[in-house]
Amino acid sequence: MPYTFHTDDDRRAMLDLLGLKSEDELVQVIPEKYRLRGLLPIERGRTEPEVLRMLSRLANRNAPSTQLTSFLGGGIYEHTVPSAVKNITSRPEFSTAYTPYQPEASQGTLQVIFEFQTHISRLTRLPVANASMYDGASALAEACLMAAKITKREVVLVPYALNPRYLRVVRSYVSGQKIELKTIPTTDSGDIDATALHRELNDRTAAVVVQTPNYFGVLERPWEFEKEVHAAGALVVASTDPVSLSLLRPPGEYGADIAVGECQPLGNEMSYGGPLVGFMACKQEFIRQMPGRLVSATKDVDGRDAFVLTLQTREQHIRREKATSNICTNQGLLATRATVYMSLLGEHGFTELGRICAERAHKLAGMIAALDGYSLRYRAPFFREFVVACPTDADSVVETARKHGMLAGIPLARYFGASARNLLLVTATDRHSDDDFKALCDALKRASLVKVG
Amino acid sequence: MSAKDFSQTIYGKSRRGRHGYHISSRPTEAPRDIPREYLREGRIGLPEVAELQVLRHYVDLSTKNHHVEKDLFPLGSCTMKYNPKVNEEVAAMPGFAGLHPEQSDDDAQGALAVMHALEQALVAVSGMDAVSAQPAAGAQGEMLGLLLARAYFADRKESRHKVLVPDTAHGTNPATASIVGFETKTFASGKDGRVDLDTLRAALDDDVAVLMLTVPNTLGLFEPHIGEIVDLVHQRGGLCYMDGANMNALMGQARPGDFGFDMMHFNLHKTFSTPHGGGGPGSGPVAVRAHLEPFLPTPRVVEKDGKYRLDYQRPKSVGALHSFFGNFGIYLRAYTYITRLGADGIRRASSTAILNANYLAKRVAPAYPVPYGERCMHEFVATGEPLKKHGVKTLDVAKRLLDFGFYAPTIYFPLVVPEALMVEPTETEGRETLDRFADAMLQIAREAAETPDVLLSAPTKTPVRRVDEASANRTPVITVPMD
Numbered sequence: 001m002p003y004t005f006h007t008d009d010d011r012r013a014m015l016d017l018l019g020l021k022s023e024d025e026l027v028q029v030i031p032e033k034y035r036l037r038g039l040l041p042i043e044r045g046r047t048e049p050e051v052l053r054m055l056s057r058l059a060n061r062n063a064p065s066t067q068l069t070s071f072l073g074g075g076i077y078e079h080t081v082p083s084a085v086k087n088i089t090s091r092p093e094f095s096t097a098y099t100p101y102q103p104e105a106s107q108g109t110l111q112v113i114f115e116f117q118t119h120i121s122r123l124t125r126l127p128v129a130n131a132s133m134y135d136g137a138s139a140l141a142e143a144c145l146m147a148a149k150i151t152k153r154e155v156v157l158v159p160y161a162l163n164p165r166y167l168r169v170v171r172s173y174v175s176g177q178k179i180e181l182k183t184i185p186t187t188d189s190g191d192i193d194a195t196a197l198h199r200e201l202n203d204r205t206a207a208v209v210v211q212t213p214n215y216f217g218v219l220e221r222p223w224e225f226e227k228e229v230h231a232a233g234a235l236v237v238a239s240t241d242p243v244s245l246s247l248l249r250p251p252g253e254y255g256a257d258i259a260v261g262e263c264q265p266l267g268n269e270m271s272y273g274g275p276l277v278g279f280m281a282c283k284q285e286f287i288r289q290m291p292g293r294l295v296s297a298t299k300d301v302d303g304r305d306a307f308v309l310t311l312q313t314r315e316q317h318i319r320r321e322k323a324t325s326n327i328c329t330n331q332g333l334l335a336t337r338a339t340v341y342m343s344l345l346g347e348h349g350f351t352e353l354g355r356i357c358a359e360r361a362h363k364l365a366g367m368i369a370a371l372d373g374y375s376l377r378y379r380a381p382f383f384r385e386f387v388v389a390c391p392t393d394a395d396s397v398v399e400t401a402r403k404h405g406m407l408a409g410i411p412l413a414r415y416f417g418a419s420a421r422n423l424l425l426v427t428a429t430d431r432h433s434d435d436d437f438k439a440l441c442d443a444l445k446r447a448s449l450v451k452v453g
Numbered sequence: 454m455s456a457k458d459f460s461q462t463i464y465g466k467s468r469r470g471r472h473g474y475h476i477s478s479r480p481t482e483a484p485r486d487i488p489r490e491y492l493r494e495g496r497i498g499l500p501e502v503a504e505l506q507v508l509r510h511y512v513d514l515s516t517k518n519h520h521v522e523k524d525l526f527p528l529g530s531c532t533m534k535y536n537p538k539v540n541e542e543v544a545a546m547p548g549f550a551g552l553h554p555e556q557s558d559d560d561a562q563g564a565l566a567v568m569h570a571l572e573q574a575l576v577a578v579s580g581m582d583a584v585s586a587q588p589a590a591g592a593q594g595e596m597l598g599l600l601l602a603r604a605y606f607a608d609r610k611e612s613r614h615k616v617l618v619p620d621t622a623h624g625t626n627p628a629t630a631s632i633v634g635f636e637t638k639t640f641a642s643g644k645d646g647r648v649d650l651d652t653l654r655a656a657l658d659d660d661v662a663v664l665m666l667t668v669p670n671t672l673g674l675f676e677p678h679i680g681e682i683v684d685l686v687h688q689r690g691g692l693c694y695m696d697g698a699n700m701n702a703l704m705g706q707a708r709p710g711d712f713g714f715d716m717m718h719f720n721l722h723k724t725f726s727t728p729h730g731g732g733g734p735g736s737g738p739v740a741v742r743a744h745l746e747p748f749l750p751t752p753r754v755v756e757k758d759g760k761y762r763l764d765y766q767r768p769k770s771v772g773a774l775h776s777f778f779g780n781f782g783i784y785l786r787a788y789t790y791i792t793r794l795g796a797d798g799i800r801r802a803s804s805t806a807i808l809n810a811n812y813l814a815k816r817v818a819p820a821y822p823v824p825y826g827e828r829c830m831h832e833f834v835a836t837g838e839p840l841k842k843h844g845v846k847t848l849d850v851a852k853r854l855l856d857f858g859f860y861a862p863t864i865y866f867p868l869v870v871p872e873a874l875m876v877e878p879t880e881t882e883g884r885e886t887l888d889r890f891a892d893a894m895l896q897i898a899r900e901a902a903e904t905p906d907v908l909l910s911a912p913t914k915t916p917v918r919r920v921d922e923a924s925a926n927r928t929p930v931i932t933v934p935m936d
Contacts, residue, residue, distance in 0.1 A: 001802065002537070030675055039705070043796065046793060052539065057563075058563035067547065076777075091512070097526075104912050109518055114932075175634075273778055316627075326596060331734045344474045344507045410555050430477070
């Protein structure tokens, strides 16, 4: 059997110490009627080359977007991942450690988390950030639970243009707390309908969720309704894309109480949508209501700088049924990768990334809008993602493009029903060249001809 | 703490105008197409460091961690076994790592095949009828379990509000119950550290929705009356959930489905060798019996004539817990491990884990008694109580172990053992390592009697010595302050 040390002599010596004849005697604490006689219905073990052969064959049955020309986004984005980032986080010192319960032997992990918290805090301009959540969706769900607890209110207003996959998760999470979700419609420009928001806000409102950029890529103007939300006694929960914060006004500056988002785009693989890594940041006054782990700077007994898990009395292993959340294991290694990524790109590289994404996306949007029959669905500003109105079903556009090795985008009918059937969500990033854009436009032209023909 | 104290962070190494990594080969401009009111003003405040500096910084930090490839990581309940390298090679294959989750099922047949095969393998290990791998960690698996229970009772027009847990339960069990809207009722374990049937009977009523039970329990003990326990709950109309954190003791030896459990979760990062990543990612697949399958989250991966697809059409489903399909990259590693070990290796792994734990318990018991008996499964809980007369606590033993180059066991849990030391060596440790660890434990016990100061001032060989948690709790410093 792979991965064990024992020789037959070892096993015999160990059994001797225990006064036993065979290892079988050790499992006799399991009542006989439950003990398996034979082997499980799983194949027998294989050698490493056999396993690699089998799994590469399966990998080859996929057509990964990284090997096609992809304009997919919807919360998961392909950006350049520097080799140095991949290299550092594959180190066993980071990958095979665990939760830093013994700080003296875990300073590496603790300091990385501290730097992650700092990076997130600076991006969001909120003073507190935790050590990570499972993904952007559950981070938003936890933020809603947190807001309801803080305000002792039970209605959360969510925008129509919220990532529909986040909405599914939020629904599951709040279902146990008698929290009611109400949808705020979107205007014809693609952003939150402030009049409708005004109508729904009342003394039962725990939080208003604003996602910017929203699922349609449109940038919201939360600063226009932030004061009204707070005047009503509710919190502003911002769900945002950390890459967009390279250019866009940070949540802390428009009065958000809690900010959450997905850190996959910060140097992590898409990996078919998981593992992902969520972040959560908040105002100082809510630190004790925050879920998840927090690291604090401190000193050791000799006065040296050190780091340690803090405010653990919020957490499940201490507070049990009164904990702020049940989260235990988080997404540490992906947070580590995001940390190294942000450190390496730094002020200059990260700004550059945002600018290139915005430049690329606007160039592509202009090219598509100039095609016969195609237009941009919304006039509002966007960052690196936008909705295209197609002259035909978005599904058939996607199909045509796929025949030419392209993933044209996400057909919105997948989530927003038949009325969205000609709408396509398209993303451009630093990975795209002008040739890629031209190829997509050619495919879109062909797709519109398919309809005419 | 003053700002200059952050000189050893990446921020302290930053110099204005230094560039780490260029995304573009040409200069970039501020965006022209986004109106100014949307834009950030001034600097973000990220550090400016060169690539080699970044590498040196994080390599230096990495050396300040204890980790599995350095030496024994005996953290009880966490199953810190070796994380095989081949798992990582598979997860990094471009055909898997480069897949976008919004791609069509046709483009992802290999990935869906792995998800399906992993779920089927977990069906086999659990003896249950269906598995959803979606939960991102064990605690989210527990959450799914309780959501399933609520949906199940709602479907039967029953209203039940309580979740029962023994006092040895992981903290996640009651915390999860609260999130899902159940009230937790804790009952005392029996004198032997196991569930006492009379106590359970007294705690049961028609308002109990679910009994959550860790098997073997957090003392490393199997419940000899497991069948009766499950029957008692079922007779009152409740469901039984098995916290599978300790499946490393059971896999290939016995199946929770055969005990009568309705549902359970696995921790792929414990039992199935995926790396713990300094805190995660984990993965917490949930296995259920047929009566709960209609409620599983969507999408489900289904197979027909060798073709796989994601199925969202499950009207009774509880919805979703993850943005997409769960921690797919972790499935790859766990599936690689399962195919590498096979049915024979899986059985051998659990029996070796049990052998190692029993051997180690026997070796350390002369100095650290094991109150609930030395015959354990994959882990045991010893007590540092005898050292107290020398003015030494379990915490001091843990800190002293760090000086020997080991990580410490889980301490002060479960609560039923005073001065608890919960030790789980796993099957991937050899006898020499176990002996070194046992020798260190015995030496520490001698030190406690002869030179207790050595323990009280430990650790001295770690990158920092004992840290001040109290002041951090009073005034937490969560970030490097802005200049």
